[in-house]
Amino acid sequence: MEKVLSGKPVAQLINRTCINLITRYELKPQMVLIQVGNDPASTYYVQSIINSGGKLGCLTQLKILSDKISENELLAIIDEANHNPDVNGIMVQKPFPKHIKESKVNSAVNPEKDLDALHPLNLGKIMLEEEGFLPCTPAAVLFCMFYYGIETQGKHIVILGRSSVVGKPLANILLWKRTFANATVTICHSKTNNLAEFTTQADILITAMGKANFVTPDMIKENTIILDVGINDIILSNGETGYTGDVNYNLCYNKALAITPVPGGIGRITTSVLYLNLVNACLKSRNLYKSIDEYIKLIFMDNNEIY
Numbered sequence: 001m002e003k004v005l006s007g008k009p010v011a012q013l014i015n016r017t018c019i020n021l022i023t024r025y026e027l028k029p030q031m032v033l034i035q036v037g038n039d040p041a042s043t044y045y046v047q048s049i050i051n052s053g054g055k056l057g058c059l060t061q062l063k064i065l066s067d068k069i070s071e072n073e074l075l076a077i078i079d080e081a082n083h084n085p086d087v088n089g090i091m092v093q094k095p096f097p098k099h100i101k102e103s104k105v106n107s108a109v110n111p112e113k114d115l116d117a118l119h120p121l122n123l124g125k126i127m128l129e130e131e132g133f134l135p136c137t138p139a140a141v142l143f144c145m146f147y148y149g150i151e152t153q154g155k156h157i158v159i160l161g162r163s164s165v166v167g168k169p170l171a172n173i174l175l176w177k178r179t180f181a182n183a184t185v186t187i188c189h190s191k192t193n194n195l196a197e198f199t200t201q202a203d204i205l206i207t208a209m210g211k212a213n214f215v216t217p218d219m220i221k222e223n224t225i226i227l228d229v230g231i232n233d234i235i236l237s238n239g240e241t242g243y244t245g246d247v248n249y250n251l252c253y254n255k256a257l258a259i260t261p262v263p264g265g266i267g268r269i270t271t272s273v274l275y276l277n278l279v280n281a282c283l284k285s286r287n288l289y290k291s292i293d294e295y296i297k298l299i300f301m302d303n304n305e306i307y
């Protein structure tokens, strides 16, 4: 296994599958991407989503809304996209202004167009191990491990972070009775006592905390595999803004068996999964649904019989 688990080759394989499916079924995938306010990190992410979509042949309709918009107005815009037959997927970029309730927004998106699987119905399916949308970041972690041949079955995976978008759905997927999962999972959070007691037991450590360079070598065991989901703004030595993960990469590099870089790791794969979900939503609307196992065969084994 490579020491540095780059997201690039994984993203390339997912993108190739998207393009093949779009061409084969003459799809015209269209996403509505909603951004409330002008948070700089969101603007950067939204722009990279649009650029990636263009390269794949997907149309992304960006709606930038004022941070003063009322909750009802936002819900009405989501509802319009829910009912537009040309729109296959909807993504509402976080964070929201305080007066907008995240749970209301998540529940307002049509579950059939819910690209990040945040609707309670889609989260419930994950819990029950039913087929549906895979949430983008957890799926990116899963695909990364699959690509690099990282066995999860029987392994102790420790996840730092319990958010509904990363930690909790990822933990549930890793508990699935499937060969790409079957792990023993521990989730830690900000109220966990003696965090290092758990992290030093991890065969695989997944961090999704939003705390720059938090994990240090004393917190990991020798030869652990690290997947760093965190993306944190930092000021670089040249005064420019850069990004770093939740793990102190330079300090942990030698002790770890393998580690994802930030940037260029899980984040890179996440955008590709978003478009895979959009393509999947298109296929579903034409009763051409493909299962997770079929996607794995398409992406990683280039198995053309599945098309």
Ligand SMILES: NC(=O)c1ccc[n+]([C@@H]2O[C@H](COP(=O)([O-])OP(=O)(O)OC[C@H]3O[C@@H](n4cnc5c(N)ncnc54)[C@H](OP(=O)(O)O)[C@@H]3O)[C@@H](O)[C@H]2O)c1
Pocket (backbone or CB within 6 Å): 137, 140, 160, 161, 162, 163, 164, 165, 166, 167, 188, 189, 190, 191, 192, 195, 208, 209, 210, 211, 229, 230, 231, 232, 266, 267, 268, 270, 271
């Ligand atoms: N790579 C990608 O594609 C991608 C996608 C989404 C997010 N992200 C990044 O991943 C990170 C997490 O995102 P998120 O949306 O899950 O964040 P979030 O909703 O803020 O959740 C952060 C989690 O980390 C836990 N935490 C915070 N400080 C901790 C500490 N000192 N010790 C242990 N746990 C601690 C929190 O615990 P409590 O629950 O107790 O507060 C919470 O569960 C961010 O850096 C974000 O930018 C990356």
